[in-house]
Amino acid sequence: MEVELRHLRAFVAVATRGSVTAASRDLLITQPALSRTIQQLEAAVGTRLLERGPQGVEPTEAGGELLGRLRGVLRDLDAALAAAGGHAGLRIGFQWALPDPWASDLLTAFETATGARATLLRRDDIVAVLHSGEVDAALVRGEVHASGISGTVLFEEDRLAAVSTDSELAARGELDWAELPAHPVVVNTVSGATSPHLWPPGNQPSQVVECGSYDEWLAIIAAGRGIGSTTLSAARAHTHARVTYLPLRDAPRVALRLLWPTRRTSDPLLRRFGECARSMRGAHGSDASGISHGGTGFLGSVATNDP
Known part of the structure; x- marks a missing residue:
């Protein structure tokens, strides 16, 4: 048979x-x-x-x-088959808040340029859905190391501190990155962009409160169980009545990366999406979005995550 x-x-x-x-x-x-x-x-x-x-x-x-x-x-x-029938499109995975209006403008630019449809899908385990084919590409913060996944940095964002409104820190005008390890630091281990290793040895947090999603992270901070750091765009998208965001001096910036399955590097529609993402990086100035830009063209400086 x-x-x-x-x-x-x-x-x-x-x-x-x-x-x-x-x-x-x-x-x-x-x-x-x-x-x-x-x-x-x-x-x-x-x-x-x-x-x-x-x-x-x-x-x-x-x-x-x-x-x-x-x-x-x-x-x-x-x-x-979808492309042959004139219904081509891309499914773009993401884990939590994307920079706005950068993300919506990117989708509009891509769809205008190609006639294809781009759909955003929120998923926590980005590597799993890239391998399974549930998404074609993904926009993620932080580093991802996985066999069969390639990526490139699109831009970097400023980082803010997140503290409970009941904390004495909420009255401060700003915090220093080196101050955070003196407090319990809340870390989203699944999709977050903060880890104890971002601080130098000898000044890493003595107490880390782990969680598995951005919503959990926000709720723990609101309850006064610890403090955390997030991007400016995420803070704008996820406000909380009991969480105060403060500027962070000397904090490492957070990279937004485009990831895709290595086997699909030559996919023309995926390449076009990457080109649109890079062309859009300067559409919103750093004064308004906390974004800084750099790097070369899409796939011109691909950093493969294969071991």
């Missing part, structure tokens, strides 16, 4: 959802028909690809390897 596209899509759906029931709803076919399709694929490749585990249906070792390969293949196929 020849393997058909329906077999591959069925396998990816079940392996991703971890449930034949959920996958059958997504694919709009009956559960028995979906199970037969999976069995046909397993017969064709000569090995079991899925098995029932404690958390539901899980890929076998062979199935896990196949799943990793198929996600990228099917994503590229869907993109090619």
Whole structure:
């Protein structure tokens, strides 16, 4: 039996959802028909690809390897079919607030120049969704080191301190970056751009309060459990009645990076998005946005994150 596209899509759906029931709803076919399709694929490749585990249906070792390969293949196929039908587009992942109006102007410029549609999708685990093909590229702050992911710095942003309005620090006009380690420092370990390693040895925070999202980070600071640092654009987008933002002297700036799967470096639509992102970097002056600019053209100074 020849393997058909329906077999591959069925396998990816079940392996991703971890449930034949959920996958059958997504694919709009009956559960028995979906199970037969999976069995046909397993017969064709000569090995079991899925098995029932404690958390539901899980890929076998062979199935896990196949799943990793198929996600990228099917994503590229869907993109090619969309482009052929005149419905090309890009899905751009991000973790938390993007500079405004820079981000909205970027999408408008890209869509005007290409006729393609750009969609923003908020995701915490950017590396995972880039590998799975859920997004085509991503705008992230801080450094990301992952095999198969390439990136380039678009610009840097100023950093502010975030303190509870009940803190005595809230009455200060500004803080010094070197002062922060004397207080508990709240760190978003999943998508944040601050870590204890940003301070020199001997002056790193003695107490770090870890969290897993920007909302958690903001709530912890509002409760007076610690202080943190964030970008100027994020502070503007995420105000809180019990959080005060203060300028930070001598603080390291935060880089905004464009990331994409290395295998898609030659994708013309992705390259055009990168070109638009770089051309837009000077559209809003640093006096208004806290942005500084530098670097060379897109893919002219690509910093690959492959080991």
